[in-house]
Amino acid sequence: FVGCSNYPECSFTRQLGDAANPNGENGNGEDGTRLLGKDPYTAEEITLRSGRFGPYIQRGEGKEAKRSSLPKGWTAEQIDHEKALALLALPRDVGKHPESGKMISAGLGRYGPFVLHDGTYANLDSIEDVFSIGLNRAVSVIAEKQLKGKGGRNGATP
Numbered sequence: 001f002v003g004c005s006n007y008p009e010c011s012f013t014r015q016l017g018d019a020a021n022p023n024g025e026n027g028n029g030e031d032g033t034r035l036l037g038k039d040p041y042t043a044e045e046i047t048l049r050s051g052r053f054g055p056y057i058q059r060g061e062g063k064e065a066k067r068s069s070l071p072k073g074w075t076a077e078q079i080d081h082e083k084a085l086a087l088l089a090l091p092r093d094v095g096k097h098p099e100s101g102k103m104i105s106a107g108l109g110r111y112g113p114f115v116l117h118d119g120t121y122a123n124l125d126s127i128e129d130v131f132s133i134g135l136n137r138a139v140s141v142i143a144e145k146q147l148k149g150k151g152g153r154n155g156a157t158p
Contacts, residue, residue, distance in 0.1 A: 032049065032050045033047045033048065033049050034047060034048040034049075034076075035047055036048055036057070036079065036080065036081050036084045037081035037084070039059055039085070039088075040085075042059070042060070044059050044060040044061075045059070045060070045061075046058070046059050046081065046084050046085070046088070048076055048079055048084070050076070051069075053069065054069060054070065055069070055070050055075075055076040055079075056068060056069040056070060057069075057070070057079065057084045057087055057088060059088050066088055068087040068088050068090065070087075071087075071108055071113075071127045072112075072127075073127070074127075086131050087108075090106070090107045090108055090130065091105045091106060091107030091108075091116070092105065092106055092107070092130075092131075093105050094106050094115065094133060094134070094135055094138045095134075095135035095138070097117055097118070097139060097142075098139065100117075100118060102117060102118050103117075104116065104117045104135065104138045104139070104142065105117075106124070106129075106130045106131075106133050106138065107130060108127065108130055109121075111123065112124070112127070113125075113126065113127050113129055113130040114130075115133065115138045115141055115142060117138075117142045120142055120145060120146060120149075121145075122141045122142050122144070122145035123145075124141065
């Protein structure tokens with residue numbers, strides 16, 4: 001049981017403390033925001049914020065602001081302006097598939113980094129692959145995924 005020493009005023013919404021920042025601030029701004037820079041295309045501020053699901057990056061303000069949470073393994077201290085711009089650019093178009101002519105895109109999802117083509121999701125090995133994968137490798141990863149999917153095992157139905 002965790003009790004609150006500020007009983008009458010306590011709303012039980014404060015996170016359990018960080019010894020380095022007893023006030024809950026994790027950046028330069030008031031409410032835990034840290035300015036990373038400005039977007040070179042839109043001139044909007046890019047900030048690192050702390051939300052209820054962990055740290056995230058935000059470009060702009062209000063409801064139309066673009067947000068991206070940090071991938072697993074990345075800490076708020078590692079984020080700089082270039083990494084923030086790369087995360088906000090996801091999902092990114094890799095190129096058109098040579099056979100179908102449909103777009104292949106790369107992004108970060110719930111289950112990690114992926115490439116997507118015509119409804120087929122194929123997992124990538126590392127988060128860094130999302131930012132650097134080229135068209136040839138993306139086509140081969142998708143082809144491998146499609147070959148694996150066709151040989152699936154059908155169980156007996158009761």
